[in-house]
Each structure stands twice: as structure tokens, then as C-alpha cells.
Amino acid sequence: MKLIPTILCGGAGSRLWPVSRELHPKPFIRLADGQSLLQKAFIRGAVLPEVEEVLTVTNRELFFKTQDEYREVNEAQLKTSYILEPFGRNTAAAIAAAAMHVVETHGEDAMLLVLAADHLIADQQAFANAVAQATALAQQGRLVTFGIQPEAPETGYGYIEAEGNEVRRFVEKPSLETAVEYVESGRFLWNSGMFCFQAGAMLKAMEQHCPEILSATHRCVKESRKSQGNGVVGLELDSDCFAQVPDNSIDYAVMEQSSQISVVPCSIGWSDIGSWSALGDLVPPDAQGNRISGKAMLHDVSNCYIQSGQRMVGAVGVDNLVIVDTPDALLVADKSRSQEVKYLYKELKAQNHEAHKHHLTVHRPWGTYTVLEEDPAYKIKRIEVKPGASLSLQMHHHRSEHWIVVSGMAKVINGDMELFVRTNESTYIPAGHMHRLENPGVLDLVMIEVQSGQYLGEDDIVRFQDVYGRV
DSSP: OOEEEEEEEOOOOOTTTTTSBTTBOGGGOBOTTSOBHHHHHHHHHHTSTTBOEEEEEEEGGGHHHHHHHHHHHOTTOOEEEEEEESSOOHHHHHHHHHHHHHHHHHOTTOEEEEEETTOEESOHHHHHHHHHHHHHHHTTTOEEEEEEOOSSOOSSSOEEEEETTEEEEEEOOOOHHHHHHHHHHTOEEEEEEEEEEEHHHHHHHHHHHOHHHHHHHHHHHHHSEEEEETTEEEEEOOHHHHTTSOOOOHIIIIITTOSOEEEEEEOSOEEOOOSHHHHHTTSOOOTTSOEEESOEEEESOBSOEEEESSSOEEEESOBSEEEEEETTEEEEEEGGGGGGHHHHHHHHHHTTOGGGTOOSEEEETTEEEEEEEEETTEEEEEEEEOTTOBOOEEEOSSEEEEEEEEESOEEEEETTEEEEEOTTOEEEEOTTOOEEEEOOSSSOEEEEEEEEESOOOTTOOEEEEOSOOOO
16 A cells, blocks of 8 residues: 655645744744644654655745755655645645646555644654554545544534544534534534545545536646656646636535545544644743743733744733734734734735735745845845855846855856855945856855845846756
């Protein structure tokens, strides 16, 4: 039996703003142990027996970032493959494309284990046991979902009414009164959004229950660009074609329609970390019930969650608050209303404010840049380039740049010149000059870039060569 953990990695980044952003969604948030939720999902699947590769479906803008996350934890050097979406089309399209990939590469009987990238599972052994039960059912042609034994009358989750492994019905997120009834009955499980099935069995079920999604996804997969190299297989879905795929969840499209559904009830320490209150619960409380991650000075404070990355946060005489400080945004919320943070995110996005999209530090395939200071007439950045990496050969119409190397060595193309700029040295790039920055060394290159000009937008760029394809 071939088992392919299939990680769905996306999300808007709305519920855990300001740490999560559109280009830094919840799966990339680091927990107290230093690992991200995405890395934990990768490890969770990779350590299971019979795993051939790990497949990830994600937005193409997150591809290089996802690769970096996996490199840190892929100790066994497992093969990784990617399906890159231009935008979200919900889980039915993602799972259809994943099943097609697995049928093509491993055959119809290969097993997909669909995992969300932003969930937390505390008990790996219990999870492995649940997967073993699920694969046994899936080998009989069943489409298997994982139902979590409820710990409380939670209104934020869908429920599954079950008897043993048999699914009676799926139900929507209930009212509190109904949720209490569900939990007290002992017949209902939380719907985890994790699945296990043979690739061929899922495609047959989709052909029966959502043929429009299946056929549109199949056309898109056929017309999309594929590549392979360095142990990575990739499929970048065509934007125009993917836009024609109906938007629907796998729950609505298949799981609630099929008669071939089974459920594995399990207690695995599962959480979808759906709010700051839930994330804060992962931090041990002090004697006053406060949970602190980072630097904080408190006086007469109780039952608060406070997270700070760099600055000291002071709090006096407050109770039951969430306080999250980042370099460019501060969140203060009543803990009982932390789910409503998404409304701030939606408004920031409606205003096209950069704080909804990315942090001051922006990740690129070649490294990162951090905006240190910004004014209409100038911008100062800290740029870090990985060993062996280079930026595109480019030119700016409206701004000039001054580069100062503070660590490492830079190889620079500046107009007709090619030069090496070492620590404590600098070079000046006039507007209109073709230029490229490269790190030829084995250590990180760190430099300060000072931009000046009448327009400093990131879209003032003409690229002539770029070494980074999507996949």
C-alpha cells in the first residue's frame, strides 16, 4: 500500500491577524517550540509507515516559502510534490487535482491522507492508530473522514452523527443549545476536515456526485505546466482554466452525497487553532491566568494572552484581553470576541492596506527584505540573500538605490560593470541602470538598501532575467 500525505495549505490569514497575513497565513505561524503548524503537518504525515512522498496543494505565491519550511524538517529527504493554485477554489478542486496526480504517479489504489496545514494534533501515536483504521476502511473502497470526540459543546465546528464507523449524517455548525444536545447524546463527533481514500475511489465518487468539478479540474490539469527536478515535482494550474472550476467544498460535493462514507472516531488532541484565544491556550498560564509569549510587564492583570515579538508590552488593570504586537500592527481584543478579528482583516483588505497582505519582512525565493523606514521620498530596507541565490536582472525607472554590505559579500551587475562588494563597502545604482544582486558565498549576505526617487512602489521594476520559475 502506498500512502501519500496530501497537505492542503492556504487560507486568508484573517482569524490570527496581525501575525497571519495573506502572504503569511496561519500554517506559517511558529509555535513556542519553534516549529510552524505547516512543519508539524509535514512531520505528522512523513513519519507514518508506507509513505512514498508528501504532496502539497498551495497557492503559487507560497511555493518557495513552503519549500523553505519543509527543508528544515525533512530529515529523511522524502520526495515532495506540489500542485500550485493561482487562487483558492475550495477543497473539492484541490482534492480532485491531488487525486489525479496520485493516480498518474502511483496508480488508482494509492492512498491519499488529506491533512490541513493549520491544525494541531498533540497525540501522534493516537493519530497513527486512527490512520491505520482509516486505511483499512479505505482499502475496501470507502471514503473515510476523521471524527473528533468532542470535548465541549463547540459551535465553531461541523458535526458528524455516527454509529461506530458508520456515518448517519453530517450537520452544520450548530447553535449552543443544539451543540449541548449533540455532546450529551454521545452520538456526535466534530468534523475534522481530514480524509483518507484511494485516489481512484475519490475520482469515481466525484464523477458520480460532482462531475462538473471533476471535468473542469481535469481540463485544467491537462493544460497546466508541469516540471520536475531536484527531487521536486510540480504542477502549476493555469489561471484562466482554473477560474472555470466550480467553487465547492469536498464535504458538500462528495462526502454528504455518497453512500460509501465511513468515519474513524478518535481522540488525538486535535485543534484547528481558530482564534487567538485558542492559540493562547497552548501557552501555560501564570498564577493570575495570564499566558505570555514574548516580553511583557504586568500590574494587576488577569486572564490575558499577550504576544510580543520585539517590543516590551506593558499592561495595567486589565482582564480577559488578547494583546498581540507586531512591528507594523497591534491588536487589542476582548478574549471572548477574538473570533471577530477577521472583521478587521476584511476591512484592511477592502482598503487595500498592506497590513492585510504581508509583514514588514517579506519572504522571497532568494531570501527576505525588511522595510526599516519609509517616507514619500526615500525607503530603507534590510536585505538578506541566501548563499548561492540571486535576484532578477532588473531596472527601475523612477528610483535610484545605494547598497551597503554589512555582512558577507555581494556580486553586483551595475550597468556595464560587474564587481564584488565586500563588508563595509557600497555601490550606487542610478535610475535606469540594469542591475543584479547575487550572493556568491557560503554565508548569508546582509545589506542595507537606501532607495530615493519620486516613486518607490514595488511595481517600478522591469525584469530582464529571473532564475526562479514557479516550480
